[in-house]
Amino acid sequence: MRHNSPSDGEDKTVWNLSGRYDDDSGFFGRALVGTAFRLPTAYELYVIDPCCETGNPNLVGESSFNTELGFGFIGDRVNVELLGFYREVEDLIGITYDLPAYPDGFLVNTDGQVKVWGGEFIVNAQLSDVFSVTLDYTHTEAEEEGTDEQIQDVPRDLAKLILNARSTDGQFGGNVAVNYVGDVFDSVSGGIGRVEHGNYAVVDLSAFAYPDRDQRHRIGVRLENLFDADYATRITRVRRDADGSSYAADNLGTPLTLHATYRLSL
Numbered sequence: 001m002r003h004n005s006p007s008d009g010e011d012k013t014v015w016n017l018s019g020r021y022d023d024d025s026g027f028f029g030r031a032l033v034g035t036a037f038r039l040p041t042a043y044e045l046y047v048i049d050p051c052c053e054t055g056n057p058n059l060v061g062e063s064s065f066n067t068e069l070g071f072g073f074i075g076d077r078v079n080v081e082l083l084g085f086y087r088e089v090e091d092l093i094g095i096t097y098d099l100p101a102y103p104d105g106f107l108v109n110t111d112g113q114v115k116v117w118g119g120e121f122i123v124n125a126q127l128s129d130v131f132s133v134t135l136d137y138t139h140t141e142a143e144e145e146g147t148d149e150q151i152q153d154v155p156r157d158l159a160k161l162i163l164n165a166r167s168t169d170g171q172f173g174g175n176v177a178v179n180y181v182g183d184v185f186d187s188v189s190g191g192i193g194r195v196e197h198g199n200y201a202v203v204d205l206s207a208f209a210y211p212d213r214d215q216r217h218r219i220g221v222r223l224e225n226l227f228d229a230d231y232a233t234r235i236t237r238v239r240r241d242a243d244g245s246s247y248a249a250d251n252l253g254t255p256l257t258l259h260a261t262y263r264l265s266l
Helices: 042-046
Strands: 002-004 012-014 016-022 027-038 062-074 078-090 093-096 106-109 114-126 131-144 157-166 172-181 185-188 193-196 200-209 217-224 232-239 246-252 257-264
Touching: 012 027, 185 232
Parallel strands: none
Antiparallel strands: 002 012, 016 027, 027 062, 062 078, 078 114, 093 106, 114 131, 131 157, 157 172, 172 200, 185 193, 200 217, 217 257, 232 246
């Protein structure tokens, strides 16, 4: 149980109750029931944007009631879990354009309720002494009552595939990770409406090596977005300088990027 008392907005208390059962053969079951909340961000509370929405310091946090149920198996080389979840979310923070004083939008807590349900499937497998693989797939239906549209910023499908390799002595290794994001929408102000910006895959490649036998010196490299895919993490509204008209613009994700690291353990 946790209680939060922010300087702006109302107090919130959340609680969770969970349990797990394991048997000797490796099968297990687990369940969770509880509540959660999301406090308004500083942007949502205080933003004053000449082009777009205005913040509201009287916003209250979004709250939810959550249930989860999972079953799985833990073996010598394979771990599997199937998880289902259901959530009801209230006090949603959204934008209204019905206030004459704020024609570009004003942030409010809406009267709507969102129901979220879906499932997740996870597999971890040790293919050999060198190679292992992880597969994680999640499907989510998140719709506001009275509509059949997915709420913004919640992808319908997420998938991750990771292939790991590590030498038997641990001196070097690496992995390839493929991350897929399915349909995801943003609701853009200024009469633009819903914009879809999902359906993309990003591949990351990483490797490490210990040049010394004592493994005190570690060199690592990582290529983020290996194929330099263009994808948008968020859609925002901007205005043209010439006539002040609005259009949707992409906030692009990380392009092809090389990271190099060195670590010394004393």
